[in-house]
Amino acid sequence: LQLYTFKGPHWCDFCANFLWGLIAQGVKCQDCGFNAHKKCSEKVPNDCMPDMKYVKRVFGVDLTTLVKAQNTLIPAVVEMCIREIEKRGIESEGLYRVAGFHDDVEAIRMSFDKDGDQTDISVDRYDDLNTIASVLKLYFRLLPIPLITFEVYFKVIDIVREDDLNNTQKLEQIKNSFELLPPAHNHTLKHLISHLHRVTEKQQKNMMNAENLAIVFAPTLLRSPETDPLFSLTAVRYERELIELLILNHSYFCTNLS
Missing domain, CATH: 3.30.60.20 (Wheat Germ Agglutinin (Isolectin 2); domain 1)
Incomplete structure (x- = not known):
């Protein structure tokens, strides 16, 4: 320390x-x-x-700290929310785009902070699927270090915006950049991207293709360390392109993300 x-x-x-x-x-x-x-x-x-008895919260806690305390590869809140969403079905129109009930989202957040993996997010307790989806997004949004870390941010954004690289070259360089991610971030990103790809497989019903999911998730998975608002504004496009690339090429990234 x-x-x-x-x-x-x-x-x-x-x-x-x-x-x-x-x-x-x-x-x-x-x-x-x-x-x-x-x-x-x-x-x-x-x-x-x-x-874990010394880690008083789940939301807003460093990802690596949390998985070490829980002795897991990915946070329980991520695994539980994704499992519950897929168990109920991922055909719900506007999944991840439609917000859940704010009071229920806050209640679940506080329950995870207090009870961890004993939290009840079953359909009997919370019947709105969008509420569970909103909890998952909130978890990533509150991470003090984003899932795609500040260290990696500029590397992958520069790759995406490079016009001289073809798609194959971009994919390879992005994959190499992800080797800099801490293991907890790496495993969690892999788990999430695999899930989001499965969501796109039902896009005829849920209306959520890779582009739509990228619009929703890019602001929660990446945050620019740059304080210049003009840079942040211009980077939005490339942040979305990156997440869309990951979803569309999930098998390449999820096979190679260690």
């Missing part, structure tokens, strides 16, 4: 309280991404395997 200056709002993964200050607000594990107040870090073992 090293003293660290966080950019933007961050919370302690031990006590779930805000990390106050402008510089050196807390400490960060360089291996697993665990964030904590300096005082809280004294109560955390140094084995880079945070105990």
